[in-house]
Amino acid sequence: MSVHNKTLTLIASKLGISDKEKLLNKAAEFERLLQMRNVAGSNMTDTSKVVICLDLAANVFGIEFDVKAAIKYSGLKPTMYTNCRKVVVNLLELNSDRLTVSTLCVTLQCASVQELADNILEEYQKQAKVELDLDLPQYVCMAVSQACRLSKVKVPKTKLIEKSRLKPAQWGKLDADWTKFVDDKFAVAKKKRGRPAKTAVVDETEQESMEIEEQKIEIQEPQTESYEDWKRRMLEAAYKELALLEQTQKIEKVPTTPRRSPRKTPQKFSPYKSPGKKNGVRLLFPLNI
Template sequence: MTTLVEQLISKMGLGEEPNVLEKTTELLRLLELRSTNVPLQINEYGKIVLCADIACSVLDIGFDKEQALKLSALRKTHYANNKRMFEKLLELNKLASIKDICVQLSLNEVAHKAEDILAMFKKFARDDADPDHPQYAAMAVFHACRLLKKKVSKPKLMPFSNLRPTQWQQLEQQFERLIAKHLKDLNVTTAGVKNKFTQQEEQNGLSKKQKSSEKTEIEEYEKWKSRMLATAEAKLKELENIA
């Protein structure tokens, strides 16, 4: 007699995939142990489907999310929220980095600017902010796209942040104020460094010209000295011959 787990695995088209059933069962048992003090408000179907979803992620096996949603009888947001909670309980939640986000959304060209923005946030953010939370990486990528005039789909980017729309909007405004205040200062500082570098180059250029001029004068003096000595020697020999 097949179990409910086996039935759902089969309905999701994963019955022939190696190790999926075993991994899903393992995760369900582990979840049961770790959720003793955390009441899971989710039906048994949803619990199994979510563990199968996580198992496929771990095993790097393709997973049909649309079919999974139907079988779980969960709304899309409820499904996503419970998956994050399961991953946390199972200690499998990997925080998305700027690199992860840029690779998945094909935004590699904005990664460097996003890193600069995140570094600036870490420097000037409130003490109670956790800079490692994925919301800040996602927001840094979003504003990097804005600054570099690169189109990005906010609905595709927002899931990386684990934020609700209202929370996203608040953080977006916070980053806007931060960038308006400090990115301008950074640009001014950079321009100042460039100007200073240019002045140093000009001074170095003048110094080189002066040295070159001094060197030329020394060479001309040596030539004059040699010529004068040669002339004196010639006259001395001439006088000796006359005598």
């Protein structure tokens, strides 16, 4: 036990497993491998890493291990301890059923986006400022989620969050960062490879219509008329209007007889009656001839 570090020896004695030499050797091996891997964004301390390594070594050999005491000595909450243990398992590749892009796409029935998800994952690793272990489930789930978003493939978000082993709030924050990154790197390239954008089609249509209208305007544009031709045309039009006006005035000056009524003017006395006699007859010729 003298070859192991003091923290490992001390915690092993507190957990009652200091006499398990093969367990301690395996835990020390896990610890050395873990130091070579980068655990970015993790709340694990050196003490918690030692405790988790002892836990995993005990699990390998099937030795009884006091998990409650281990959580107490790790300084982590139970939920955080479980999450950190899963992270270490993935880092050390101790889990045979490790989540990959291909297995997740098969599970979610979206195999068509597998290639795009792999490209997103690879590009994210290139632009990362620190070394990342992209085999962690949250990165795999996020790459598949973004690939489905770009390809407009619907997948249950609850399953993705469950597979990522993140809380909804953590997923939302990571999703916002990845969405910005993916839109900058892949959205523009996808538009160039795929169908042209609607705005581009509209612009091309408007440009073609404008060119056609310009051609029509050029064709329909009249030739420039000389001053002499314009003067002659205007004088002819003026003379015609003047002659028409004079003719109209002559017609108005012609005297016209008033229209007589078709009915005859009624006579004051009847030709057959004598004005002096009520019952007499008025003759139209004298009797004394």
